[in-house]
Amino acid sequence: MEYDEADKKQWNEAAESWVEFVRNGKNYYSEYLNGPALKRMIGNVEGKKVLDMGCGEGYFSRFFAKAGAGVTGIDISEGLIKAAVEEEERHPLGVKYFVADAANLNMLESESFDVAFCYMALLDIRNYEGAISEASRVLKTGGRFVVLIEHPCFTLFRIVDGKVVGGWKTRLRENGSKEYLYYWITDYLRRHSYTVKWKHDRLPSNFVTTGFHRTLSDYVNALTKHGLAITGLDEPQPLEEGVRVHHPMKKHYRVPQSIVIEATKITAQRTPKRVKLI
Numbered sequence: 001m002e003y004d005e006a007d008k009k010q011w012n013e014a015a016e017s018w019v020e021f022v023r024n025g026k027n028y029y030s031e032y033l034n035g036p037a038l039k040r041m042i043g044n045v046e047g048k049k050v051l052d053m054g055c056g057e058g059y060f061s062r063f064f065a066k067a068g069a070g071v072t073g074i075d076i077s078e079g080l081i082k083a084a085v086e087e088e089e090r091h092p093l094g095v096k097y098f099v100a101d102a103a104n105l106n107m108l109e110s111e112s113f114d115v116a117f118c119y120m121a122l123l124d125i126r127n128y129e130g131a132i133s134e135a136s137r138v139l140k141t142g143g144r145f146v147v148l149i150e151h152p153c154f155t156l157f158r159i160v161d162g163k164v165v166g167g168w169k170t171r172l173r174e175n176g177s178k179e180y181l182y183y184w185i186t187d188y189l190r191r192h193s194y195t196v197k198w199k200h201d202r203l204p205s206n207f208v209t210t211g212f213h214r215t216l217s218d219y220v221n222a223l224t225k226h227g228l229a230i231t232g233l234d235e236p237q238p239l240e241e242g243v244r245v246h247h248p249m250k251k252h253y254r255v256p257q258s259i260v261i262e263a264t265k266i267t268a269q270r271t272p273k274r275v276k277l278i
């Protein structure tokens with residue numbers, strides 16, 4: 001399955017709003033929860049070659065370039081890559097950007113990166129197995145692929161057959177504030193695509209994108225199938241500062257919003273072994 005032109009079109013239409021959202025510091029989940037978790041998992045990148053898959057307007061490409069890495073960013077959206085390139089021209093950090101489907105990175109050499117990461121994008125990538133296969137191909141043996149996704153067990157706003165299949169049960173307190181009681185979910189094992197409606201007061205304008213629900217084992221099995229063994233896992237909690245800035249984040253001390261998987265390339269591909277029973 002290749003990417004759909006519609007995926008590209010949606011992210012191109014979202015580009016202007018997304019760029020402003022990210023650059024004006026209003027992406028609180030990135031600033032205070034998931035960004036810190038990604039940086040912890042990736043660690044020191046000085047002198048390393050790093051690939052940012054689904055880089056958007058280049059937020060994390062710039063961060064790791066400033067930390068001393070040689071960074072390449074790829075994204076399917078021309079609009080977002082244009083914004084990334086313009087920022088690179090204004091403040092050069094040596095980041096190379098390409099418009100590309102993560103499942104087809106033929107402009108990149110095999111075995112050439114120390115770290116590849118995919119931050120909040122694998123859920124948006126139609127051919128996730130193709131993207132994982134490409135990450136494995138371009139990594140050196142011993143190189144690491146770090147994936148941060150919305151936690152597949154607790155994904156918000158999933159809709160199946162017109163019905164929401166997971167979310168927070170809330171109630172209003174007497175003072176009008178929202179209390180988050182518990183997280184509920186059904187239809188976890190059903191794989192499907194769904195429309196994500198990006199609509200909140202921190203976005204300059206609303207937009208829609210497409211998400212793909214897969215299970216945790218789908219991701220883990222795709223990684224191991226492509227020679228990437230799990231070597232690290234995190235279900236991060238927000239920084240205290242984040243809870244002060246955006247109080248609803250407090251609920252993620254109880255239920256994680258995301259998961260970070262570190263997988264290390266041990267072989268080019270896993271070849272299925274036939275075990276002979278005697």
Ligand SMILES: C[S@@+](CC[C@H](N)C(=O)[O-])C[C@H]1O[C@@H](n2cnc3c(N)ncnc32)[C@H](O)[C@@H]1O
Nearest residue numbers: 003011054055056075076077101102121124125
């Ligand atoms: C939620 S955004 C995250 C962007 C960026 N990582 C960030 O944190 O700002 C998801 C990104 O995935 C990209 N994307 C979707 N499908 C893709 C594909 N098939 N190949 C590469 N990028 C894709 C979108 O264009 C978008 O930039």
